[in-house]
Amino acid sequence: MNRTGLFIALGIAFVVGLVFGIYPELDLKLAALFYDPATKSFPLKQNTLAAFARDGAMWIAWGFVVPAIVALVAKFVRPDRPLMISGRAIIFLVVTLFLSAGVLTNFTFKSYWGRPRPVVVTEFNGPEQFVAWWDPRGSCDRNCSFFSGEGATAFWTFAPAALTPPAWRPLAYAAATMFGVVTSGLRMAFGGHFFTDVAAAGLVTFVVIWLAYAYIYRWPWTRLSDERIDAALTRRAWPLFRFLRRRRKRAVEANPAE
Numbered sequence: 455m456n457r458t459g460l461f462i463a464l465g466i467a468f469v470v471g472l473v474f475g476i477y478p479e480l481d482l483k484l485a486a487l488f489y490d491p492a493t494k495s496f497p498l499k500q501n502t503l504a505a506f507a508r509d510g511a512m513w514i515a516w517g518f519v520v521p522a523i524v525a526l527v528a529k530f531v532r533p534d535r536p537l538m539i540s541g542r543a544i545i546f547l548v549v550t551l552f553l554s555a556g557v558l559t560n561f562t563f564k565s566y567w568g569r570p571r572p573v574v575v576t577e578f579n580g581p582e583q584f585v586a587w588w589d590p591r592g593s594c595d596r597n598c599s600f601f602s603g604e605g606a607t608a609f610w611t612f613a614p615a616a617l618t619p620p621a622w623r624p625l626a627y628a629a630a631t632m633f634g635v636v637t638s639g640l641r642m643a644f645g646g647h648f649f650t651d652v653a654a655a656g657l658v659t660f661v662v663i664w665l666a667y668a669y670i671y672r673w674p675w676t677r678l679s680d681e682r683i684d685a686a687l688t689r690r691a692w693p694l695f696r697f698l699r700r701r702r703k704r705a706v707e708a709n710p711a712e
Contacts (some may be wrong), residue, residue: 455616455667463664468658471588474650478586488643494579496572504640508604511637512534515607518614522547526547526687533691539682542670546611550666554659555607568592570602573645587650602647605655608637613663619703 474480498504525538526548535538535545569592574580585592587600615626638652642697669676 466503605652609634609656
């Protein structure tokens with residue numbers, strides 16, 4: 455998560471955005487690689503193994519954030535105990551996934567950027583007109599094509615990769631990149647997204663993770679500490695914990711036989 459990585463991501467975003475903005479038909483040509491004109495369908499969409507791989511990829515991605523969520527819930531249940539894992543790691547993982555795969559994808563772009571998916575455009579035997587990635591005026595009403603939620607979730611694995619030991623970090627980044635590319639490739643093969651949909655998902659997610667990592671771990675004026683996060687969560691959870699503990703105590707006093 456250094457500046458070089460950010461410059462590379464922004465450079466790729468500029469090139470992809472420019473090229474596919476000038477030549478939007480490239481999106482159709484790449485999608486056509488997975489389309490069968492004879493059956494007028496995307497055949498891999500019916501493949502059981504491919505569908506299992508798609509679902510499995512999401513389970514793997516979510517598996518990386520489950521420990522952080524469990525530790526956060528446990529802290530609110532028992533604020534008198536220290537966090538089970540690093541407070542910074544909890545905030546970093548939960549917030550980046552929430553922003554990239556949640557807020558920016560499903561609650562923002564996919565809800566208001568009306569780009570139809572490949573499977574429903576006229577070039578692939580669908581009823582709707584194709585639009586370029588930069589055009590939000592498509593005919594899709596909801597859960598639209600730009601940009602890919604599953605792609606964002608897969609590329610979010612850059613976040614746990616950023617927390618690996620420095621010696622393992624290059625390998626972790628390579629694995630996260632491959633995981634995101636393969637998962638995004640499946641979405642294209644199913645006719646669910648164009649190339650620019652998954653490319654935008656990966657690039658936006660990377661930038662979100664880069665900024666969050668800098669804010670939490672790198673920039674001196676914003677850098678957080680595990681101790682501060684633990685103390686802040688304790689303050690938030692303590693009133694409810696104290697209230698419930700008093701209720702349990704009164705319940706036991708009222709029913710001593712129980």
